[in-house]
Amino acid sequence: MDARNIGLRNIEVADTKICSIDGNNGKLIYRGYDILDLVNHSTFEETSYLLLLGELPRNGQLSDFSRRLREARALPPELLARMKNRRHTARPMDVLQSSVCELADYDTDLDDDTKEANINRAINLISKIPTIVAAWERTRNNKETISPTSEGDHASNFLYMLSGTKPTLKEAKIFDICLILHAEHSFNASTFAAREIASTRAHMYSCIGGAIGALSGELHGGANVQVMKMLLEINDPPNAERWVKNRLDTGGRIMGMGHAVYKTTDPRSEVLSRLSKILSREKKTQWFEITERVERATQQYMMKERKQAIYPNVDLYSAALYHDMDIPIDLNTPIFAISRIAGWSSHIIEEKFAEAAPKPALYRPKALYVGRYCGPMGCEYTPLADRELVEKIPQ
Numbered sequence: 001m002d003a004r005n006i007g008l009r010n011i012e013v014a015d016t017k018i019c020s021i022d023g024n025n026g027k028l029i030y031r032g033y034d035i036l037d038l039v040n041h042s043t044f045e046e047t048s049y050l051l052l053l054g055e056l057p058r059n060g061q062l063s064d065f066s067r068r069l070r071e072a073r074a075l076p077p078e079l080l081a082r083m084k085n086r087r088h089t090a091r092p093m094d095v096l097q098s099s100v101c102e103l104a105d106y107d108t109d110l111d112d113d114t115k116e117a118n119i120n121r122a123i124n125l126i127s128k129i130p131t132i133v134a135a136w137e138r139t140r141n142n143k144e145t146i147s148p149t150s151e152g153d154h155a156s157n158f159l160y161m162l163s164g165t166k167p168t169l170k171e172a173k174i175f176d177i178c179l180i181l182h183a184e185h186s187f188n189a190s191t192f193a194a195r196e197i198a199s200t201r202a203h204m205y206s207c208i209g210g211a212i213g214a215l216s217g218e219l220h221g222g223a224n225v226q227v228m229k230m231l232l233e234i235n236d237p238p239n240a241e242r243w244v245k246n247r248l249d250t251g252g253r254i255m256g257m258g259h260a261v262y263k264t265t266d267p268r269s270e271v272l273s274r275l276s277k278i279l280s281r282e283k284k285t286q287w288f289e290i291t292e293r294v295e296r297a298t299q300q301y302m303m304k305e306r307k308q309a310i311y312p313n314v315d316l317y318s319a320a321l322y323h324d325m326d327i328p329i330d331l332n333t334p335i336f337a338i339s340r341i342a343g344w345s346s347h348i349i350e351e352k353f354a355e356a357a358p359k360p361a362l363y364r365p366k367a368l369y370v371g372r373y374c375g376p377m378g379c380e381y382t383p384l385a386d387r388e389l390v391e392k393i394p395q
């Protein structure tokens with residue numbers, strides 16, 4: 001196949017009104033609004049409304065939306081009880097994935113596939129995913145789960161359910177900005193997975209379950225966990241350059257660097273870098289400084305050795321930032337999901353209810369069959385006893 005199209009690069013698979021990325025100029029736009037304007041003026045709740053319903057809310061629409069989010073925060077008690085029986089070593093992304101699929105059991109209108117029913121489902125999931133993540137964190141550490149508050153915004157409620165302590169206004173604001181920044185990013189791997197599943201007319205819980213699986217991989221949302229592991233391994237800022245050189249010399253990748261779309265700085269990483277700098281100074285930790293040195297060392301190495309420009313992506317600075325907020329490392333990716341659910345559900349609704357032609361159809365790409373042992377076709381079937389051993393199956 002054409003090498004330019006590997007991984008579906010350079011192929012437009014659908015029209016979307018939700019998000020636009022200008023990878024050459026480092027611009028990210030949600031429904032027409034620049035991400036930097038949303039960071040400066042909006043909140044995660046308002047941004048979710050914008051993504052889901054297509055416009056910024058007016059008059060009482062935002063308070064109504066926020067009220068609905070607050071009212072939907074609690075989990076079915078049976079789901080919480082089943083969580084207690086899981087092995088405490090279960091990965092948070094796996095627990096999140098199966099719990100989201102389990103929420104379908106409690107949806108009494110599962111056969112209702114209207115737009116309105118799907119918007120209700122999206123609100124329910126935006127609201128409940130943080131509760132699942134916080135409940136699992138406490139359950140696996142043998143701590144009582146903390147019920148969601150009926151006040152407080154989305155960001156501060158999550159931080160409260162995680163630690164049992166009300167966050168400061170500053171902590172809640174920083175976390176809210178992180179949620180805005182991660183909420184949407186066009187046809188990334190997990191969103192494409194969600195839309196691909198939606199194209200079969202599967203229900204929203206299945207689509208989101210698939211998206212969570214895609215997000216967990218280290219080339220996608222899982223990268224932020226690997227970034228923090230790298231920072232911990234480096235530990236001392238002066239070690240950063242040697243660590244990076246060694247990793248790249250031996251053919252490894254530097255997680256948090258590079259992007260399939262941005263060919264310049266990812267605007268999200270600039271904001272996260274500023275926030276990480278503030279928090280790292282306040283907490284007197286080394287994580288921001290190491291991250292900065294990793295960024296610089298990777299860029300210098302790649303330019304010198306491979307004549308390739310490379311830039312940090314959203315995962316590079318979020319790792320240090322979350323660590324300085326005392327968030328356990330393996331919750332970095334579930335937190336990505338807490339935010340990205342807004343984008344995923346908006347895309348599922350767009351996929352199911354696109355108004356203008358060309359309307360989406362069932363995704364069914366072609367593959368170029370290249371055969372393996374005996375060319376493209378025409379293999380003659382030989383009975384098992386007559387077959388020669390051609391290759392050992394690994395034991």
Ligand SMILES: CC(C)(COP(=O)(O)OP(=O)(O)OC[C@H]1O[C@@H](n2cnc3c(N)ncnc32)[C@H](O)[C@@H]1OP(=O)(O)O)[C@@H](O)C(=O)NCCC(=O)NCCS
Nearest residue numbers: 218219220223252253254255256257258259260313314315
């Ligand atoms: C995200 C990513 C998969 C995008 O890659 P891409 O632009 O589609 O390009 P490719 O994966 O085809 O890589 C192109 C070249 O750049 C190199 N490269 C890209 N990112 C790199 C990184 N982080 N570290 C080292 N080399 C990298 C690759 O090794 C490859 O070289 P090769 O052609 O000699 O194999 C890639 O940059 C990456 O693996 N980054 C680290 C994981 C990560 O942070 N993921 C989160 C993304 S938001």
